[in-house]
Amino acid sequence: MPLPFLTADRVFDEAADDRALPHDDPDRWRRPYRPGPWRVAAAALLLLLASYVLFAAVIIAFTGKPSSATGFFGAGLLVILCALRLLRVGVWVSGRGLRRVAFLRTTTVPWEQVVAVRTAQQPVRWFGLPRTVQGQALTLVRRGRTAEGPVPLLTTHDADFLARPEAFDRAADTVEAWAEEHRLDV
Template sequence: MPLPFLTADRAFDEAVDDQALPFDDRDRWRRPYRPGPWRVGAAAILLLLASYVLVAAVIIAAAGTLPAGAVCFALALVVIACALRLLRVGTWVSARGLRKVGFFSTRTAPWEQVVSARTVQQPVRWLGLPRTVQGQALVLVRKDRAPETVPPLMTSHNADFLARPESFDRATDAVEAWAAEYAGRA
């Protein structure tokens, strides 16, 4: 079974120096980095919890209370959907624009509205929690918004890049390469 999210880093590792964007189909949305161990671990724990809830749903349904079994089954489906959504969170790029996928919302910026994407040193949230630490953030400079109003696309201390500075540098370089090639085109 092919796992396309595992090929993201490999494609950039194997790319030749003169080819900054090593993908043939640039119209397809793709994340230019692998999901981090914190994100994958949290999703695995949620899927483990969902398996226990599904077993409980079968036991409850076999005991004769079908409505309670259906509620447990629905709860398991919600937990599975949350785990899958957690794995989709991140920054995605294509020839059409740049997409920031959050757990509850998705924002897309067409390349025509993007001036640049750059890495800056600033206080960033640690694993998305209220605590801030000094780190790096990839910020998007847009034509239609002030730079202060645009949240960072990715940070060096989020669930994808915590304790993985090389991956953060590689991912920001990839997004900056997409922005350099496509930003400002009309």
């Protein structure tokens, strides 16, 4: 049985033409890398928790307390939505721009505002926590935002690339190529 999510990296490696991403529709938002094992494991644990909460809601509903069951169903659905949002977190690209999806916020930068996308050796946050370690980051420099400095898009120590330096290099190269391809069109 073919498992398409296991071949995602090979699709990017085997792109025969000069496009940065191997797909036909450049206006469709795509993540140029797979979610990392830490992110997938956290989402799987959340979905496991949601199954227990929903099972508890069914048991409570059969005991005759519909108001409590409704609360548990709502909590279970909220946990499922959190797991799905956690899987969407990352950097997405399209012909319109670059999108940075965080857990609670999404920022879209049109290619006209992108000055540079480059990899830099710098202190990076470990799993997004306040603790910093030395690593690499793919940074975005926006037009008119020089006071803020470069914004890190991907790092070698986030949930997608921890202990996967080859995957970080491949994703960073793909985003950089996508940026170069579309910034030249502007």
